[in-house]
Amino acid sequence: MTESLNNLLKATGLWRASRIDCEFKRHPSSGFAELDAELPGSGWPADGVTELLHDQYGIGEFRLLTPSLARLSQVQARWLLLVSPPYIPYPPALAQAGVDLSRIVISQPKSPRDYLWVLENALASKSCSTVIAWPRRILDKQIRRLQVASRTGNTWCILFRPEAAGINASPAELRLRLRPGQPRHDNSALEVRVLKRIGGWESGDIRLTFADQLHRPMPDFSEMVVRQVEAVPLESMTVPDTVPVDGRTYEYQ
């Protein structure tokens, strides 16, 4: 029994789930240790389609990517292509996150045909490190084509899609569901669940915290008590004999 199993494993190169952590070590870190632990290869993939499913804008869905985008923009001389973003990504915010702005290209195709043409050609062109898109409707077979193109071009493809898309199966290699998380230590948080990954099952909910201090409470001025400072009579103030200047003390003449 074991011998035949071993033969099978050797002959066919069967992949075993137990090798999840050791096989894909090459992937760079996502910048979030909790997420790295769940991703195959302990980091974001370098190619293939990654789907990020969320319903709400403003929960940190883009900031989830900024650490890796910043690193990619600095290390690789390839473009970061954003295809028809819902709003123009704000350059000062990207610069704050460390993204090299000269690597960013925004493309706004008008027709759905052009949209898919841009996605596929950019992915296959080998000249983009990452292609990010916000498709409203996209078919399975179209994603499959993007998956093939991103393998050819060694380009990471990120698709932001609504959460409802998670019900249906998708050819994407990696699917994550994003939901707003409870803020922790004044930092905003994001609740992530890996729905699909190579060599793994659906994960539990992971809470990622951003080091942004956005939830630091404002000082409440309404309850502040203004203390009266007692006036000090002038005679009681003493003038010092010596004054320290540049670390040395000089005496008054």
Added chain:
Amino acid sequence: MNTSKNDREIWLCLNFTRLPVEVFNRQQSETPVVVLHRQRVICMNTVAEALGIRLASSMNTAFTISEQIVSIERDQKKEFATLEHLAQWAYQFTPSVVIKAPQCLLLEISGCLKLFRGLDNLKQNIREALDKLGFTATLGVNGTPLAAQCFAQTRRADNLDDVANSLAPVAIHHLQIEPGILESLQQMGIADCRQLLALPLDGLNRRFGIFFTDYLQRLTGQKPDPQKFITSKPRFDSEINFLSDVTSLESLVFPVKRLLGELHDFLRGRQLQVSQFSFRLAHRSHAAKTFNVMLANPDNDPAMFLMLTQLKLDQIDDMPEVDSLTLTARHFHDMEAPPGDLFHGTRFQQKDGSRHSKAEAAKAVELINMMTARLGPQACFGLALANDHRPERAWRPVALNARREVAVFEETGARPIYLLPQPPILESPGDLPHMAGPLTLLQGPERIDFGWWDDGEVSRDYFVARHACGALYWVYRQLSNNQWYLHGIFS
């Protein structure tokens, strides 16, 4: 000739014998084509010639021989434009090119023989290049411009020695002599140049006038014959006409390739690169259609030109027929010598720590070119910071070909990932912002009061606000009217 052989001029004349027909019909077609001038055939292609049509015959005669003959009225303007274009094309062989209307080009080639490894090689090069263009020409080589022209017209073997000797067997009606003088000479019993040149010059001068003897002296090189050389103007126009209407755009690929090949030669001959060129598709009964091909960086790569042109052609769907195709280029740049790269394609660690390779950079430009060709120049841009404290003016879109200056990023408060182009007004019951539920103000205020000196005055208090659903927004209160606005999303 007293001058030594080294500084003697050598002139090569290209005589475009079929120019009137070739301006209309460059490709070798199976259809007989004749060009008419005042109801008479003045030029025809080889197919028509094989059928037995003669020059100066009338159209009726031609039609009795074959019914498939296509006849075209002569267009001398077009002929001259084509000759000018051919002169610019010939500039790749020598800088001294002269246009001799109606159908000759003169090239002074003494300076370029070494480069092209001898006269035979040079002529071979010219012949091959002309074949590619689709023009036929006879070549003549001699020591003076007029003699070379005469040799090209009479198809005589090249002469690099004494001009007067070489001209001796030429019949005098092949020279450019006025008909009256020619008749008188023939009546005198003079048939060829040997006899003509043996006559005393002062006698000829008295009898036929100074212009005739001047011509003879320039012909034999006794007098200098200054020429007006073309200047290399950086402009490129080339046209291909089709005999029958082209109905499918796919069949334009071959003529497009030919035009782009000409453009490539033109650019290479001048060490130039082009950043933009345009095609014009025309038909006699439709409005002409023009499209531009823009490049992110100046380039001279015919393969890339062709790919971008095809992308543009794919988008044209309202052009039923085409009968002429024109390529025009006006925006030229000096060629930047590509630095030699011994380890082509290898990635080198740069000073700034990143790893770039030449191949990668070329690929990156190619993608931008493709996207601008397909989507238009506005649909593809980059981002840059701008020096302004107003959030909406702290950035600007930039063209991807421009070398950008690096704006210094100033430390500011938290900035959202998305900025809304038109901030919507928020409801504010109890002077607190609402957006389908109350917004909790988390951080702020960050006051931005800027631009009172120009039209875009801003005076606002910015806050980070949290919605009950967990989303973070960037909102502000306009100080002038205490109105709340949504300006950004912390995505």
